Amino acid sequence: MTNVFCVRAEFGTFAPQFVSGGYVAIGWMGRTDLGAITTRDELYPLYKTAHPDDTSNIVIGQQVGQIARFLLEMKAGDYVLTPAADTELLFYGRVAPDPSYFFAAGEDGCPYRHRRRVEWARETLKRSGLSVPFQNTIRSSLTVFAVSQRDEFLAAIGCKDAPTAIKPAAYDPYLAVLEQVLELDHKEFEILVSHLLTALGFEGSEVTGKSGDGGVDAIGELNIANLAKVKVFVQAKRYKLDSKVAASVVKQLRASIPSNGQGAFITTADFQAAAADVALQPGFPRIGLVNGRQLVDLLVEHWSDIPTEFQERLGLKRGLVRA
Secondary structure (H helix, E strand, O other): OOOEEEEOOOOOOOHHHHHHHOEEEEOOOOOOOOOOOOOHHHHHHHHHHHOOOOOOHHHHHHHHHHHHHHHHHOOOOOEEEEEOOOOOEEEEEEEOOOOOEEEOOOOOOOOOOEEEEEEEEEEEEEHHHOOHHHHHHHOOOOOEEEOOOHHHHHHHOOOOOOHHHHOOOOOOHHHHHHHHHOOOOHHHHHHHHHHHHHHOOEEEEEEOOOOOOOOOOEEEEEEEOOOEEEEEEEEEEOOOOOOEEOHHHHHHHHOOOOOOOEEEEEEOOEEOHHHHHHHOOOOOOOEEEEOHHHHHHHHHHHHHHOOHHHHHHHOEEOOOEEO
16 A cells, blocks of 8 residues: 655755655765665664764654654655645655665755655645645654545545545535534624634634625734734635635735735635635735635534534534534
């Protein structure tokens, strides 16, 4: 079975070299060719010699684990992802047939010398189009890690190896929850979104919108451990489940966002591809797009923080099944 891995490129800095050079790379033990390594245990003495300042067994174990994952666990035919510098785009490809490892001179602008050859796809994935659990996985602080949402990834790239992802299910729990959400009127839906913002950590979340105004429906400020503050201006709209929000609607929200703020568009439906391009257009406030399935993911994750009266109004209980 093919697996999916993510290999970071220093916050996307070296992603262009990865893609143009046809490889992924890591930088530990940069003076030692690891082509002859066959077991994880062989890496420990090499790592300790190359990184004498790392004395913690926890740190050493984590770093060696990532190196072993890169060298020994990633197999020919496995898929690999690397985020671009803007973090929204994900490059993906497949590990080339063995032997795919090579020890490079590092003369192409990327200093990481341990490399695996990768056959990169011409297309990219947009992170915002993936499920919330998938997006959370990609946020891992590790350099090399496995992506557990294999079937979702295979379905996203249109791969035939994703039978569970492409076969229609007799019961779609996302659809069942969204049908309940659509029972809310426009004001109830906006209030639900404000409660969700609070559950996500936004302070002072408030509903500001008016029916049909096409602008901001809620505002919240996220204080990240006193390190940074982000003010988000949200549009929350119920649409039929088979509809797609147009780029012009997202652009209309953008006009209501101050230059020092960011936006979010939360809907029960989905978005046209052009809407995602508008949401991330350089020179304008960024707009996060949350479609119906991602909204359900967020509700599942934060259901216990939603007020009881809204849980009862939706007719759902923990696990988001009908009460």
